[in-house]
Amino acid sequence: MSAGPLLTVDDLSISYGSRLLVNGVSFALDGGESLALVGESGSGKSLTARAIADLLPAGVSATGRVLIEGAPVRRPRRRGRGDSPRVGLLMQDPFTMLNPTMTAGGHIAETLRAAGRPRAEIPAEVSRRLAEVGITDASVARRYPFELSGGMSQRVALAAALANDPALLLADEPTTALDATTQHEVLELLRQVQRDRGMGLVFITHDLRVAFDLCHRVVVMYAGSIMEEAPARIMRRDPLHPYTRGLLESIPSTDHYQGNLRGIPGSVPATHTVLDRCPFADRCDERVDACTHVVPPLVEVAAHHRAACIRIGELVSTTTATSVGSARVTDHVGDEVVVRVSDLRKSYRVHGGVHPALDGVTFDLRQGEALGIVGESGSGKTTIARCLLGLTSPTDGSIEFAGFGVVPAQRTAQDRRAVAQIVQCVFQDPYSTLNPMHSVGTALGEALSQRSRPVTDRDHEIASLLDRVGLPASMATRRPASLSGGQRQRVAIARALAVEPRVLLCDEPVAALDVSVQAQILELLREVNRSQGTSLLFITHDLGVVRQITERVLVLYRGEVVEQGATDVVLDAPTHDYTQRLVAAMPSTHVAQEA
Amino acid sequence: MTFAAYALRRVVAIVATIALLSLLVFALLALTPGDPAITLLGPQNATPEAVAAIRERYGLGDPFLVQYGNWAVAALQGDFGDSIRSSEPVMSVITSRLWTTVWLALYAFIITVVVAIPLGILAAVRRGSWIDRLASSITLIALCTPAFAIGFLLIYVFSVQLDWFPGFGNGDGFFDTIWHLTLPALALATLQIPILLRQTRAAVMDVVDRDYIVFARSRGLSRSRIWLRYVLRNGSLPVLTSAGLILAFSLAGAVLIENVFALQGLGSLLVSSVGTLDLPVVQALALLTAILVLVTNLVIDLLYYALDPRLRRAGAAA
Numbered sequence: 001m002s003a004g005p006l007l008t009v010d011d012l013s014i015s016y017g018s019r020l021l022v023n024g025v026s027f028a029l030d031g032g033e034s035l036a037l038v039g040e041s042g043s044g045k046s047l048t049a050r051a052i053a054d055l056l057p058a059g060v061s062a063t064g065r066v067l068i069e070g071a072p073v074r075r076p077r078r079r080g081r082g083d084s085p086r087v088g089l090l091m092q093d094p095f096t097m098l099n100p101t102m103t104a105g106g107h108i109a110e111t112l113r114a115a116g117r118p119r120a121e122i123p124a125e126v127s128r129r130l131a132e133v134g135i136t137d138a139s140v141a142r143r144y145p146f147e148l149s150g151g152m153s154q155r156v157a158l159a160a161a162l163a164n165d166p167a168l169l170l171a172d173e174p175t176t177a178l179d180a181t182t183q184h185e186v187l188e189l190l191r192q193v194q195r196d197r198g199m200g201l202v203f204i205t206h207d208l209r210v211a212f213d214l215c216h217r218v219v220v221m222y223a224g225s226i227m228e229e230a231p232a233r234i235m236r237r238d239p240l241h242p243y244t245r246g247l248l249e250s251i252p253s254t255d256h257y258q259g260n261l262r263g264i265p266g267s268v269p270a271t272h273t274v275l276d277r278c279p280f281a282d283r284c285d286e287r288v289d290a291c292t293h294v295v296p297p298l299v300e301v302a303a304h305h306r307a308a309c310i311r312i313g314e315l316v317s318t319t320t321a322t323s324v325g326s327a328r329v330t331d332h333v334g335d336e337v338v339v340r341v342s343d344l345r346k347s348y349r350v351h352g353g354v355h356p357a358l359d360g361v362t363f364d365l366r367q368g369e370a371l372g373i374v375g376e377s378g379s380g381k382t383t384i385a386r387c388l389l390g391l392t393s394p395t396d397g398s399i400e401f402a403g404f405g406v407v408p409a410q411r412t413a414q415d416r417r418a419v420a421q422i423v424q425c426v427f428q429d430p431y432s433t434l435n436p437m438h439s440v441g442t443a444l445g446e447a448l449s450q451r452s453r454p455v456t457d458r459d460h461e462i463a464s465l466l467d468r469v470g471l472p473a474s475m476a477t478r479r480p481a482s483l484s485g486g487q488r489q490r491v492a493i494a495r496a497l498a499v500e501p502r503v504l505l506c507d508e509p510v511a512a513l514d515v516s517v518q519a520q521i522l523e524l525l526r527e528v529n530r531s532q533g534t535s536l537l538f539i540t541h542d543l544g545v546v547r548q549i550t551e552r553v554l555v556l557y558r559g560e561v562v563e564q565g566a567t568d569v570v571l572d573a574p575t576h577d578y579t580q581r582l583v584a585a586m587p588s589t590h591v592a593q594e595a
Numbered sequence: 596m597t598f599a600a601y602a603l604r605r606v607v608a609i610v611a612t613i614a615l616l617s618l619l620v621f622a623l624l625a626l627t628p629g630d631p632a633i634t635l636l637g638p639q640n641a642t643p644e645a646v647a648a649i650r651e652r653y654g655l656g657d658p659f660l661v662q663y664g665n666w667a668v669a670a671l672q673g674d675f676g677d678s679i680r681s682s683e684p685v686m687s688v689i690t691s692r693l694w695t696t697v698w699l700a701l702y703a704f705i706i707t708v709v710v711a712i713p714l715g716i717l718a719a720v721r722r723g724s725w726i727d728r729l730a731s732s733i734t735l736i737a738l739c740t741p742a743f744a745i746g747f748l749l750i751y752v753f754s755v756q757l758d759w760f761p762g763f764g765n766g767d768g769f770f771d772t773i774w775h776l777t778l779p780a781l782a783l784a785t786l787q788i789p790i791l792l793r794q795t796r797a798a799v800m801d802v803v804d805r806d807y808i809v810f811a812r813s814r815g816l817s818r819s820r821i822w823l824r825y826v827l828r829n830g831s832l833p834v835l836t837s838a839g840l841i842l843a844f845s846l847a848g849a850v851l852i853e854n855v856f857a858l859q860g861l862g863s864l865l866v867s868s869v870g871t872l873d874l875p876v877v878q879a880l881a882l883l884t885a886i887l888v889l890v891t892n893l894v895i896d897l898l899y900y901a902l903d904p905r906l907r908r909a910g911a912a913a
Contacts, residue, residue: 085813085814088813089813097807098810099807099811100807101902110816111815114814114817114820146905157810160810160814161810164814
């Protein structure tokens with residue numbers, strides 16, 4: 001190995017036309033070391049990775065220097081045969097990363113050939129490379145991407161990315177699209193491969209917990225700039241920058257109930273709007289006047305620990321509130337059963353066979369209660385939601401609502417209207433759930449007209465709905481395109497509340513939001529649940545969210561409820577094998593755990 | 596399911612479709628107002644003896660389905676009756692004209708593919724460049740210019756002014772035919788190029804932005820491999836569909852073009868036969884067009900099957 005670092009990024013700036021997206025980022029990485037680039041959307045972490053691989057999208061340009069083993073990265077188009085790139089790239093979505101018309105083995109074989117391997121060695125080498133990523137079933141090599149699960153695809157992609165033995169692997173959120181248990185497996189695999197090969201790893205993630213678990217060092221980015229950089233051990237124990245601290249506090253704890261979920265108010269600004277100031281100033285509790293007109297330099301505050309905050313010397317290290325547990329409040333839960341689901345079954349016909357999506361699910365939801373439904377993709381949790389909302393008809397079993405009775409399997413238009421006044425839904429993606437042509441006020445007004453109680457003063461009611469979800473009344477004239485993701489999700493919640501439903505069905509309502517915004521929305525949902533006694537049915541894969549929002553939880557596995565009970569009991573002492581795996585797969589928020 | 600089984604299933608479906616269509620085509624006779632015997636003879640030939648003879652020959656007194664059965668059996672042997680205008684057998688009227696149209700369609704199709712696909716790819720890769728804007732302009736102009744206007748323009752420039760190509764007629768022998776068909780094929784291709792160009796541009800643009808292209812580049816694959824195995828292979832599927840449609844509907848385009856260039860093809864035959872109510876010829880042409888469209892579709896489907904592994908495996912599971 002050559003002397004000096006494996007990767008040097010020196011004053012890297014990236015822009016799209018005249019718009020700056022990444023603002024002078026510098027860091028270095030040694031061979032065999034792993035570094036996490038952590039940030040929310042718009043932080044520039046993915047673009048930084050693409051710039052390192054010299055694979056920026058068309059129209060996006062970079063200035064500054066990127067050196068691999070002391071030499072500039074060369075564009076792939078000028079590379080000769082057998083002269084392999086030293087940088088590999090693994091992307092987020094395993095379903096779009098592989099060529100749909102090529103077999104799994106084909107991807108690895110073509111990379112080996114491009115790296116100059118003799119043809120005769122290739123078949124044996126392909127099986128060896130598949131074995132390296134934990135695939136021993138020889139038939140996988142002959143399968144096409146659409147025949148592989150997400151986790152399997154990601155393993156194949158990793159084998160293909162490693163086929164030309166890069167010195168540095170860039171992994172851009174490679175586990176975000178996977179189920180919790182699969183996510184855990186792929187992370188372990190990455191850790192093992194990185195260690196065995198002594199390869200450099202730049203791991204891009206929005207999740208600080210994963211970064212701490214996997215990497216030696218962590219770089220926190222915000223709006224195109226580096227906020228803080230430190231060894232994972234040190235940052236986990238002693239985060240210095242207010243943004244890093246805010247981010248850590250925003251993560252809903254999986255270990256214990258938090259009485260107050262602290263998000264970071266506001267949302268991430270665009271890089272080019274905060275060039276003359278600390279990008280985080282507007283959302284920072286520690287802000288002083290100078291923060292809004294001085295760019296804080298990234299300075300070394302301790303050995304190997306850099307931070308960009310002009311107040312860094314004054315801010316004392318504080319124990320974060322996350323380590324303190326609180327008692328759960330349950331006095332808003334009543335006795336009345338609002339929803340009763342009995343032996344619900346739903347099966348789909350596939351390839352001539354019958355696939356049961358739900359296999360006899362039974363539960364009650366009481367007034368004011370927050371019930372979580374946890375499970376991986378394909379467990380049937382979304383099917384339950386669709387059955388309740390009447391988007392699909394159950395094959396068997398019954399659904400009963402308070403004040404309505406048992407819902408017929410085939411709902412009439414009248415049934416639908418009545419049910420819509422009892423159950424409303426908040427969906428995952430706030431970007432597609434609002435009609436882009438309607439102003440916020442129009443959307444809310446439309447929802448109000450569905451309410452059973454007559455609307456007296458429309459504008460006043462819209463203003464008070466917006467107020468309930470923490471938005472100013474002036475928001476009513478805006479269109480969804482001008483709102484941030486968190487604001488849109490607030491509007492979606494206000495729209496659901498407009499009909500005064502007894503049950504709010506939330507299908508992964510924070511999964512598409514930035515970490516710092518998630519806590520705000522969760523706190524809002526908690527407030528709705530408590531102050532109005534609206535019952536919550538909360539569908540999620542995130543055990544932290546379950547811990548914070550729900551009193552009771554159902555664990556769904558392959559269409560069956562395998563475990564249920566009080567949230568704290570189920571998460572602290574899971575009894576079913578699947579629940580145990582799920583709990584074990586969650587990265588811990590415990591600060592003191594690693595010392 | 597193997598390729599052969601898949602192909603067989605598709606062929607059976609096509610035969611069934613053709614049988615159904617033939618029933619509709621045959622019903623044209625019954626649906627034409629007036630006495631079918633007089634329709635078949637043409638009003639000027641309808642002497643009482645002739646009417647009696649035609650009734651006898653076609654069994655016009657029989658029930659509809661019996662008539663259809665007799666017609667279909669004859670049609671299967673290539674006998675669609677006699678043309679009303681020329682009194683020649685319909686099949687020989689059609690075969691004498693068939694090759695002109697086939698050559699015209701193929702010639703135009705080759706021009707279309709050779710121009711539209713590379714230009715579409717270039718336009719997609721150099722999005723917003725002069726070549727993309729040129730391609731969009733050509734597309735727009737060609738789309739909103741009527742076919743006959745393009746034909747007359749080509750005749751005026753290349754035949755009357757420059758005298759490079761003949762402006763009308765079929766020509767004899769291979770090279771003479773090609774020479775005669777150049778302007779008509781160009782005119783027909785002008786109608787087809789915009790459709791295929793747009794499809795190609797959209798398909799390639801869709802593919803070049805995909806993650807798998809970035810992933811392929813990151814693994815150091817050669818440019819030629821990325822182009823052939825990634826971009827063109829995955830972009831070819833929608834292009835194939837529209838290319839098939841273009842070929843199948845060449846006959847519709849030929850109707851106009853053959854009249855402008857005074858070509859003796861199926862298009863001009865269709866126009867004159869409809870105009871003179873030459874029903875046996877119209878029936879045969881309608882059936883021929885249907886078969887042409889269905890067979891082209893079959894070829895496209897089989898190509899799809901070969902190109903798209905998802906289809907192959909779905910077939911295997913069914």
